[in-house]
Amino acid sequence: MTTGFSIRWRVPALGVLMIVTWLAPIKLGIAAETGQQIFQDICAPCHTIGKGKLVGPDLAGVTARREANWLRRQIKEPDKLIEEKDPLALQLLKEAEDVEMPPPEISDEGLAAVIAYLKSTEQLANVEVGLPSQYMPTVIISLLVLIGLTLIGLIVGKKKVDVR
Numbered sequence: 001m002t003t004g005f006s007i008r009w010r011v012p013a014l015g016v017l018m019i020v021t022w023l024a025p026i027k028l029g030i031a032a033e034t035g036q037q038i039f040q041d042i043c044a045p046c047h048t049i050g051k052g053k054l055v056g057p058d059l060a061g062v063t064a065r066r067e068a069n070w071l072r073r074q075i076k077e078p079d080k081l082i083e084e085k086d087p088l089a090l091q092l093l094k095e096a097e098d099v100e101m102p103p104p105e106i107s108d109e110g111l112a113a114v115i116a117y118l119k120s121t122e123q124l125a126n127v128e129v130g131l132p133s134q135y136m137p138t139v140i141i142s143l144l145v146l147i148g149l150t151l152i153g154l155i156v157g158k159k160k161v162d163v164r
């Protein structure tokens with residue numbers, strides 16, 4: 001009797017699952033790193049994160065404060081938002097004493113990276129409270145997968161022993 005899930009497949013399957021569950025946070029970390037570089041190079045002359053207003057507003061907490069799609073547009077094409085008389089953009093313009101943010105030369109990847117970086121600085125603020133909530137699903141799923149595979153392994157393994 002062969003039960004489809006032989007020992008030959010259990011080890012690679014476990015490996016793949018572990019890689020998948022670990023990859024997500026690592027990828028986020030890499031994006032945050034290049035995002036930090038972009039931030040230093042392009043944005044830091046006008047923005048701080050938590051050190052107060054420069055030319056533009058302090059960006060601490062901005063990814064929580066603003067809607068994701070609006071934030072992407074504000075960073076990629078701030079001039080268009082003002083052109084469209086977006087109320088929030090006009091308000092920010094007023095607060096910045098009519099200094100407009102120039103549209104930065106940034107790729108879509110760079111944009112995603114810089115937003116990931118802004119997000120990661122907000123997670124730092126959570127470290128004292130505990131593990132960033134974003135990691136909890138990964139941790140729980142990994143644990144469940146490990147327990148599940150162990151159980152399957154034990155059951156299938158036992159059957160094999162019986163056959164022999």
Ligand code: HEC
Nearest residue numbers: 042043046055056057062075078092093096099100101104
């Ligand atoms: C030359 C100065 C300058 C540079 C460079 C600059 N900004 Fe701005 N930024 C501003 C000003 C001024 C405002 C407010 C007025 C406006 O929106 O035009 C602003 C507004 C913003 C806002 C909205 C803040 C809020 O409270 O909603 C975000 C987000 C932002 N900038 C992100 C960035 C990012 C990310 C970069 C780098 C890719 C960058 N900025 C580069 C000057 C700048």
